[in-house]
Amino acid sequence: MRKQFVRTIETVMETDTNLVVLLGDIGVFGFRNVFAKYPERVFNIGICEQATTSLASGLAKMQLIPVFHSIGPFVVERAYEQLKDDFGYQKLSGNFVSVGASYDYSGLGCTHHYPGDISLMKTIPGMNVIVPGSDNDFDKLFKSVYNGPNPNYFRLTEKGHSLNISVTFGRCSIIKDGSDGIVIAIGPMLENVINACKNLDVSILYYTTLSPFDSQSLREAAKKKKIAIVEPFYEGTMAYDILSSFSGESINLISIGVPRKFLTNYGKATEQDSYCELDVLGIKLRLEEFFNGKN
Amino acid sequence: MSSTEKIIIKLKKEIINATLINGEGHIPSAFSILDILWVLYDKILDITPQNFDSIDRNHFILSKGHGSLGLYAVLSEKGFFDKTELNNFTKFDSFLGGHPDSNKVPGVEASTGSLGHGLPMAIGMAFAVRIRKIDKRIYVIVGDGECNEGSIWESALLASHHKLDNLTCIVDYNHSTDRALLLGDLSEKFASFGWHTITINGHNHKELLDSLKIISKSKPVLIIAETIKGKGVSVMENNPAWHHRGPTQEEVLKMLEELK
Numbered sequence: 330m331r332k333q334f335v336r337t338i339e340t341v342m343e344t345d346t347n348l349v350v351l352l353g354d355i356g357v358f359g360f361r362n363v364f365a366k367y368p369e370r371v372f373n374i375g376i377c378e379q380a381t382t383s384l385a386s387g388l389a390k391m392q393l394i395p396v397f398h399s400i401g402p403f404v405v406e407r408a409y410e411q412l413k414d415d416f417g418y419q420k421l422s423g424n425f426v427s428v429g430a431s432y433d434y435s436g437l438g439c440t441h442h443y444p445g446d447i448s449l450m451k452t453i454p455g456m457n458v459i460v461p462g463s464d465n466d467f468d469k470l471f472k473s474v475y476n477g478p479n480p481n482y483f484r485l486t487e488k489g490h491s492l493n494i495s496v497t498f499g500r501c502s503i504i505k506d507g508s509d510g511i512v513i514a515i516g517p518m519l520e521n522v523i524n525a526c527k528n529l530d531v532s533i534l535y536y537t538t539l540s541p542f543d544s545q546s547l548r549e550a551a552k553k554k555k556i557a558i559v560e561p562f563y564e565g566t567m568a569y570d571i572l573s574s575f576s577g578e579s580i581n582l583i584s585i586g587v588p589r590k591f592l593t594n595y596g597k598a599t600e601q602d603s604y605c606e607l608d609v610l611g612i613k614l615r616l617e618e619f620f621n622g623k624n
Numbered sequence: 625m626s627s628t629e630k631i632i633i634k635l636k637k638e639i640i641n642a643t644l645i646n647g648e649g650h651i652p653s654a655f656s657i658l659d660i661l662w663v664l665y666d667k668i669l670d671i672t673p674q675n676f677d678s679i680d681r682n683h684f685i686l687s688k689g690h691g692s693l694g695l696y697a698v699l700s701e702k703g704f705f706d707k708t709e710l711n712n713f714t715k716f717d718s719f720l721g722g723h724p725d726s727n728k729v730p731g732v733e734a735s736t737g738s739l740g741h742g743l744p745m746a747i748g749m750a751f752a753v754r755i756r757k758i759d760k761r762i763y764v765i766v767g768d769g770e771c772n773e774g775s776i777w778e779s780a781l782l783a784s785h786h787k788l789d790n791l792t793c794i795v796d797y798n799h800s801t802d803r804a805l806l807l808g809d810l811s812e813k814f815a816s817f818g819w820h821t822i823t824i825n826g827h828n829h830k831e832l833l834d835s836l837k838i839i840s841k842s843k844p845v846l847i848i849a850e851t852i853k854g855k856g857v858s859v860m861e862n863n864p865a866w867h868h869r870g871p872t873q874e875e876v877l878k879m880l881e882e883l884k
């Protein structure tokens with residue numbers, strides 16, 4: 330998805346002279362053509378996320394459109410208060426694009442994992458939270474909101490799915506209609522979810538915008554209030570959004586996500602997926618137990 | 625007494641009166657920066673209520689947001705909003721809070737309060753005027769205590785590396801946090817980061833005016849303004865007990881008496 334990020338930025342910069350890119354000393358090689366073309370609007374700003382985030386808000390105050398890019402923990406967690414105050418509270422527009430979700434840099438250990446980012450970003454009122462599942466998703470969603478009135482957070486995963494889904498900002502896409510309940514697939518989880526649901530008669534809803542949350546589509550699709558969510562970050566992260574969609578009605582809900590503990594093993598992201606039971610087999614077992622079991 | 629001295633005393637009285645309503649204070653911080661603010665808005669900045677919505681003007685950020693009352697007094701004096709609003713300071717539905725909100729207060733450029741945000745924001749604005757090829761300067765006031773923050777030193781590196789010679793940072797050096805963490809020779813430190821530095825008396829209007837006019841080729845400017853917290857009110861001067869609290873009616877009368 331990182332290559333798509335560069336392609337999208339390059340395309341937007343051709344027509345929008347207000348876009349300014351700030352790289353936290355990553356992706357510099359990938360952006361080499363952009364650096365050459367627009368030296369006055371692309372900066373390898375260094376490893377100083379707090380100042381960079383405030384700096385980006387200064388650009389936004391002057392009607393420029395900042396895009397800050399770094400590895401997830403350093404975009405979201407290192408300078409969280411800057412995001413909250415300088416963009417959220419001040420109601421400024423800007424784009425924050427993280428890479429490495431949730432544990433793409435598995436071998437680098439927990440300092441480079443960030444399964445808590447979505448909870449944090451959703452906590453900032455007005456922050457659009459976007460989890461593209463594919464290159465196409467990112468391109469479409471970035472272009473539709475990057476110059477809007479709100480700050481935007483884009484969570485990039487190294488490897489997305491290969492399906493071609495039509496996505497719209499703020500809306501989920503209905504992938505499949507079924508009668509036993511709903512499975513919500515978030516961004517890159519979609520392909521695994523489809524494969525895991527082969528023996529189930531369930532609806533599959535695909536979410537790439539997590540905030541604002543599309544409650545309406547979920548309500549309309551919920552013939553039976555039995556809902557499973559497969560989320561590539563801490564399990565339970567989206568529970569509030571789902572519960573509040575049904576405002577007090579009782580629903581049966583499970584979350585399949587990253588367990589709430591430090592993942593202190595290394596290896597590859599796919600190995601973490603298996604460990605977290607977020608591979609097809611793990612998801613399939615959990616879903617079949619939920620939908621076919623006695624509960 | 626000169627007309628400027630009269631205005632400063634008038635503003636100080638307005639500030640003291642404003643704190644009576646809700647007991648929110650930070651009077652000493654407001655007095656510490658009042659002379660700097662006045663010289664900026666009266667002689668340096670081309671910011672008016674009429675051109676505030678344009679970006680083609682000077683820009684000013686009060687990074688140490690707890691000096692908000694000083695800023696409010698000066699902004700109201702310059703016609704950004706009615707003087708009577710000062711008496712609503714920190715009331716529930718007032719637009720004048722203990723820290724300034726740029727979405728509420730006419731003439732306020734940035735919502736500050738948490739320290740270490742305003743200087744890097746000003747750097748972003750300095751980048752922006754350069755990108756937009758606007759020949760305007762960005763000014764920012766930070767506190768000496770604020771200089772404990774890491775983001776200040778990230779900013780010190782950034783402004784110098786990018787040769788932001790359209791940026792002036794004023795340190796309100798009232799020594800309030802010497803008790804916590806000594807800054808040492810601030811001038812030497814910033815100079816070693818590549819800034820043009822100058823140390824002045826932050827209550828002397830001529831020194832303020834001269835230093836605020838400094839432009840240094842390829843270098844951001846740092847003005848170390850030696851100031852006194854609570855300047856002009858003896859009971860408050862450099863007395864940490866007064867940092868945040870508001871005065872009682874009786875104390876207000878004494879203070880107003882001292883200011884004449």
